[in-house]
Amino acid sequence: MVKSTSANGKKFTARVAVVAAGVVSPLGFGLSETLDSLREARDCVNRVTRFSVAQCRCKTAGQVPAERLLDEQRNRVRARRLHRASHMIIYALGEALTQEPQFKPELTVIGTTSGGMSYGEDYYRSLKQGGNLRHSPTWIANYPAQKPVIDALEAFGIAAPCEVVSNACASGTNAIGHAFDCVRSGRYQRVLTGGYDALSELVFVGFDSLQASTPEKCRPFDRHRTGMVLGEGAAVLALENFNAARARGATVLAEITGYGISTDNFHLTQPDPSGIGPRRAMERTLQSAHISADAVDYINAHGTATPFNDTAEGKAISELFDRVPVSSTKSMMGHSLGAAGAVEAVICLLALQHQFLPPNINFRAPDEDIHLNIVANKAQPALVSTVLSNSFGFGGTNASILMRKFDA
Amino acid sequence: MSLAIAGMGWITPLGSGIDPVWERLLQGDEAQAEKITEQFSNQCYSVFRVPESALTSSPRHPRLRRASMISRFAAAAGLEALQAAGVKLDSQSAERMALVFAISNGGVIYTKRFYRDIVEGSAQSASPLLFPETVFNAPASHLAAILGITGATYTLVGDSAAGLLAIRMAEDLMTNEALDYCLVVGAEEVDWLLCDAYRRWRLLRLAPPVEPFGRIDRGMILSEGAGAILLRRDGPIIIEGTHAGGNYRKRAEAEELMKRILCDLSRTKIDFVISSANGTFIDKAESRVLQQVIPDAFVYTAKPALGESVGAAGLWQVILGGQALHCGELPPLLHVRRTIPLQISPTRVSLAAAGRAIVLGSGVNQQVAGLRLSIR
Numbered sequence: 001m002v003k004s005t006s007a008n009g010k011k012f013t014a015r016v017a018v019v020a021a022g023v024v025s026p027l028g029f030g031l032s033e034t035l036d037s038l039r040e041a042r043d044c045v046n047r048v049t050r051f052s053v054a055q056c057r058c059k060t061a062g063q064v065p066a067e068r069l070l071d072e073q074r075n076r077v078r079a080r081r082l083h084r085a086s087h088m089i090i091y092a093l094g095e096a097l098t099q100e101p102q103f104k105p106e107l108t109v110i111g112t113t114s115g116g117m118s119y120g121e122d123y124y125r126s127l128k129q130g131g132n133l134r135h136s137p138t139w140i141a142n143y144p145a146q147k148p149v150i151d152a153l154e155a156f157g158i159a160a161p162c163e164v165v166s167n168a169c170a171s172g173t174n175a176i177g178h179a180f181d182c183v184r185s186g187r188y189q190r191v192l193t194g195g196y197d198a199l200s201e202l203v204f205v206g207f208d209s210l211q212a213s214t215p216e217k218c219r220p221f222d223r224h225r226t227g228m229v230l231g232e233g234a235a236v237l238a239l240e241n242f243n244a245a246r247a248r249g250a251t252v253l254a255e256i257t258g259y260g261i262s263t264d265n266f267h268l269t270q271p272d273p274s275g276i277g278p279r280r281a282m283e284r285t286l287q288s289a290h291i292s293a294d295a296v297d298y299i300n301a302h303g304t305a306t307p308f309n310d311t312a313e314g315k316a317i318s319e320l321f322d323r324v325p326v327s328s329t330k331s332m333m334g335h336s337l338g339a340a341g342a343v344e345a346v347i348c349l350l351a352l353q354h355q356f357l358p359p360n361i362n363f364r365a366p367d368e369d370i371h372l373n374i375v376a377n378k379a380q381p382a383l384v385s386t387v388l389s390n391s392f393g394f395g396g397t398n399a400s401i402l403m404r405k406f407d408a
Numbered sequence: 409m410s411l412a413i414a415g416m417g418w419i420t421p422l423g424s425g426i427d428p429v430w431e432r433l434l435q436g437d438e439a440q441a442e443k444i445t446e447q448f449s450n451q452c453y454s455v456f457r458v459p460e461s462a463l464t465s466s467p468r469h470p471r472l473r474r475a476s477m478i479s480r481f482a483a484a485a486g487l488e489a490l491q492a493a494g495v496k497l498d499s500q501s502a503e504r505m506a507l508v509f510a511i512s513n514g515g516v517i518y519t520k521r522f523y524r525d526i527v528e529g530s531a532q533s534a535s536p537l538l539f540p541e542t543v544f545n546a547p548a549s550h551l552a553a554i555l556g557i558t559g560a561t562y563t564l565v566g567d568s569a570a571g572l573l574a575i576r577m578a579e580d581l582m583t584n585e586a587l588d589y590c591l592v593v594g595a596e597e598v599d600w601l602l603c604d605a606y607r608r609w610r611l612l613r614l615a616p617p618v619e620p621f622g623r624i625d626r627g628m629i630l631s632e633g634a635g636a637i638l639l640r641r642d643g644p645i646i647i648e649g650t651h652a653g654g655n656y657r658k659r660a661e662a663e664e665l666m667k668r669i670l671c672d673l674s675r676t677k678i679d680f681v682i683s684s685a686n687g688t689f690i691d692k693a694e695s696r697v698l699q700q701v702i703p704d705a706f707v708y709t710a711k712p713a714l715g716e717s718v719g720a721a722g723l724w725q726v727i728l729g730g731q732a733l734h735c736g737e738l739p740p741l742l743h744v745r746r747t748i749p750l751q752i753s754p755t756r757v758s759l760a761a762a763g764r765a766i767v768l769g770s771g772v773n774q775q776v777a778g779l780r781l782s783i784r
Contacts (some may be wrong), residue, residue, distance in 0.1 A: 206539035395549030
């Protein structure tokens with residue numbers, strides 16, 4: 001096998017195939033429902049029901065229906081004890097494994113920001129109120145960030161070790177990117193990757209306290225955008241060495257062809273206004289894939305709808321790309337933090353498979369300072385071969401991945 | 409692929425600086441336990457804290473002004489590792505360095521304070537200054553900003569095995585020839601809330617000593633601090649291979665996993681093992697497996713002296729292994745029964761000819777990993 005070195009020094013030996021995927025998010029349970037929501041440009045954000053938001057500016061979020069989530073797990077032993085984050089990732093993994101029942105990963109790389117946070121909240125509140133701590137061992141045992149991942153692996157008898165990446169809102173894309181690098185380098189043949197996060201009061205109030213979340217609609221890249229809304233969900237992708245996947249007759253859903261990561265050290269919560277962090281991540285992704293910017297047909301933006309993020313990201317995109325269609329699907333489902341990059345990777349996969357551009361809803365007027373070709377309010381049919389997905393997070397962490405359509 | 413340790417740094421309950429802390433371990437010192445009280449019920453716990461004196465020489469940087477203790481610990485250890493390697497970063501070399509951070513409970517003190525304000529007051533009482541510090545990757549972000557790292561920065565969350573998994577990730581990252589170095593840091597801070605949680609999980613001892621490999625699992629003492637190693641492709645102390653291990657579902661399954669790791673890593677002669685034994689169920693599993701797989705290797709754990717630092721633990725273990733290979737001796741194993749069927753020594757022991765060691769990272773939250781060290 002010929003080894004070569006890319007412009008940014010990465011030795012690469014392998015193409016990387018996505019052979020299975022699963023998702024649950026406010027857009028729906030599974031790929032099919034997600035696709036319908038995207039095509040119909042559904043607004044899946046509604047009033048928060050899991051905890052009181054009476055004192056918050058923002059009252060809404062994208063939520064995965066709790067009852068249906070539990071229903072999906074009803075036949076599983078111990079399901080009621082598990083955190084809802086576990087339920088979500090079990091659902092997503094279950095869907096992926098229906099496509100590839102024999103997929104046995106050597107490694108699992110999953111992103112999250114807050115693990116089983118709401119159990120930590122239950123535990124603290126009970127301590128504070130001197131209440132019933134009978135459930136505390138369950139809360140404590142299910143709080144760690146690795147627990148939902150281990151639950152999901154256990155549910156399907158998968159023995160792979162897990163690396164849980166917590167790079168704030170870029171976690172999901174960083175997890176997929178690292179998994180991609182692991183397969184591409186030839187060190188691994190199969191890696192399971194993705195991300196998850198469940199809505200929690202602490203995180204919800206945290207973004208509210210920063211006034212990053214909005215009491216209005218989430219309007220990414222709109223002139224009158226006022227902030228983000230939170231979301232939740234889980235998504236997994238099964239990555240495999242392309243040649244190995246083809247040799248065993250697996251269906252290749254798409255290829256991941258590039259990954260870039262950057263850290264801008266501007267501020268713990270704000271991006272460098274110059275857009276240098278996102279720009280570096282996207283440039284490194286293009287270099288990693290050996291393609292030029294004009295080969296990209298669609299960008300799924302980080303697009304939180306905060307004034308700072310969208311300005312910095314918009315600047316970086318418009319400097320690198322020439323009128324490429326851009327949308328932020330967070331407008332439809334909220335920002336699911338550690339899950340966002342993984343859910344958005346699945347959305348990109350659907351865009352490649354079904355040849356359409358996912359919409360950026362609630363868009364009314366372009367921002368004079370952001371020169372982007374926004375896929376406004378409706379999904380659009382399009383020829384889509386190569387897509388880029390962005391995720392940026394607290395701590396100045398920026399990540400992008402590139403996916404390519406595969407025609408057998 | 410093998411990597412070398414170019415520099416090491418740590419800050420521990422026995423102080424800071426590789427050589428001073430190592431010397432204290434060799435002398436058989438153990439950290440002074442400090443009592444902390446649970447806020448609501450007055451339950452008292454013992455913890456091993458980093459002494460204030462250890463932080464006097466720690467770096468000053470605008471990013472650390474409001475940062476949590478965990479970030480300060482990480483910065484101190486990370487900068488020591490770079491200094492030990494003689495590495496000074498500029499904008500070009502910083503691009504060629506990755507940072508991988510291991511953490512378990514993260515910035516628990518600020519997280520608790522932030523949530524307390526919500527519970528005791530309301531959402532409107534929540535501080536926008538505290539919230540960003542509750543995020544798991546805040547310490548890594550601060551350290552990246554201090555060092556000027558603009559490339560890959562990852563925070564891995566897990567149990568006491570997270571440090572070894574972070575080194576495993578570093579090994580994967582270093583296949584990229586655009587990187588010259590990878591700085592791996594593990595850090596943790598303690599709080600009564602963690603003590604309460606581990607006590608309810610029946611893993612905590614209320615007061616020292618920590619008795620490793622005891623007949624009864626009396627529990628661990630939590631501690632805090634950070635450890636850092638700077639990895640590059642060559643050097644005298646080699647990480648010959650990492651083992652990503654796996655996850656155990658039930659405690660009984662941990663032993664099987666440990667056995668697989670030890671068997672894979674011990675295909676060549678192993679002189680000693682830096683164990684994770686901390687006074688919990690981990691000890692019996694490790695003890696049985698060590699007896700079966702490498703009965704002749706010396707076994708050492710520093711947890712009676714330094715406590716269980718969870719996210720920092722794996723890095724401390726690797727530093728201990730590296731120091732032992734470099735110095736040719738192991739510190740005395742404290743508070744251990746002399747009758748256990750393992751090669752242990754309650755006094756410091758010379759290992760002048762030692763060439764290889766295994767570090768076994770067994771966490772109490774379902775993760776186990778390992779790696780093998782050697783010296784040129």
